[in-house]
Amino acid sequence: MTDTTQLAIVKRPLRWGRVLDHLVLILGALFMLIPLLMVLQTTTTTDLETIKNGPELVIGDQFDDNFMSAMFQASGFSGENTGIQMLINSLILGIGFALGKIAIGMMAAYALVYFRLRFATFAFWLIFTTLLLPLEVRILPSYEIAQKLGLLNTYTGLIVPLIASATATFFFRQFFRSVPEELVEAARIDGAGPVKFFIDILVPLSQTMIAAMFIIMFVFGWNQYLWPTMVTTEEGMYTLVRGIKQLTQDLEGTNIPKYGRANMLALIAILPPVLVVIFFQSWFVKGLTESDK
């Protein structure tokens, strides 16, 4: 007993190696945080002040004004692309993309793993090669197809072409292959047909995997810039990420750039992915590491 208390009191000698470790970590943290803090600071002052003095240490009183204009004031001609509308569009894109990708990926993987398809392996590799052809590479043909199908300026046109890639299928296939064969057989004897097995057994088993996929795919969809820029020309369909660009276009004109509004939107644009990651984080780690089977 006395031994342990004694031990606890003994100071550990200061080791320079540890100090260095912390120094590196602190510098790294600052490197990531300072730009964010600068953005935050500019949202609290007027644009005039920002352009005169640059980022300052003082915190102004314009936060709520900037917030209101960022959310509710349109930046284009039509008056449709308010911050709130763009936020909604971005959410639809992020969630729609993530859910669509998970649904299609799961079902494709289900077919590939559990059904005796003639060319299952070949089909899988065919799907797999789409990883080599991301949307950016096939953007012109994709645009042409979307245009011919009349999908420009629709949510369908925004979401569906992005879904066409193999990542989710790939992960779900690996996951399904690790589900023990006995479980499948037990379900067969218990009278679960293909649809029941999928819904009653496979989907609940994949929970953590689905959560992990949702985070990755939501953030990926949310951050899309190029494709939304191409397919949406109506301002009412703009997403946040591309809307911010339009606000800062004033920089090139003679007006005072709307720093406060743009930076406020940038902050708002960061928020949902951060929230999703925080919310799903524990599941995410579980989905990638644990095998609860």
Next chain:
Amino acid sequence: MAQVSLQNIRKVYPNGYEAVVPTSFDIKDGEFVVLVGPSGCGKSTLLRMVAGLEDISEGVLSIGDRNVNHVDPADRDIAMVFQNYALYPHMTVRKNIGYGLKNRKIAASEIEAKVQVAAKMLNLTDFLERKPSQLSGGQRQRVAMGRAVVRDPALFLFDEPLSNLDAKLRHQMRIEIKALQRRLGVTSIYVTHDQVEAMTMADRIIVLNAGRIEQIGTPAEIYHRPASTFVASFMGAPPMNLLKADCSEKRVILKGNVAVTANAADGPIVLGIRPEDIEVGEACDIPFTVDIVEELGAHRLLHGQLDGQDLTIHVGKDVAVSAGPIRISINPDAVVLFDAETGLAL
């Protein structure tokens, strides 16, 4: 409840491997049959064909009076218990047990009643709300049993259900399963590679080797009258002693002594004798040198060599022996003779 009949059942896997050669046997209503054999001999393949999880390449399988060759596993009126339990990890014990009934569109109240009965029978009532991951191995195996029992099937199928449990629990579960089967009177096929399980649980044992049946018989028949040297050396721990000997003029000569008379042609012959059928004593006729004494509490095993061949002797705890020369004799009534070439009993 049902009898099961296999007629010339054969299994050839898609890669051309013949895992089960044409095999026939019948199982009586309520009988507990154990399929036993070394790893890879086709036990699981045979069982899975009965379950409907594996296609039958050739032959006719009937459960009850129904040909079920092309019937879906769910409609064969069977229940199966797997080696790794195969419980649904995301469902509570209650849901695990009731899942099969739910799929049969049975009313929720009736399912609940049946689950309660099964849970009571298997001492699972306190665990109904738990997930499988919160149960011990033995409890999980009981849930798997519950899932089988609750369906009230015509046939139970077990594929090495106890091999993941420790020795003590295995012993206890062995008795529980057997008692449950007796009580319910359900025809059962039980696969194991553990010959103790086979001996203790079976009404009849089927010994398989390399996809073919070596012998079918009651545990006593299999133990005392093995049909081949394979069965003799597979069943029993320690196994039957197999000694190469010579037969001349209807007498089997072992180390210069006449061990037993035999109705066989002259020439080499294999003499089989269980370790406990060898007697030790001053008056015995065969000299033998004990190399090692294994002390097992209730009895002892003496190991040594006779004529350059390994021999194990089982003696009671009252027989005091230590390593060194002793005299033994072989009980002629317990001897089984095998053909030296084919290994079949004569």
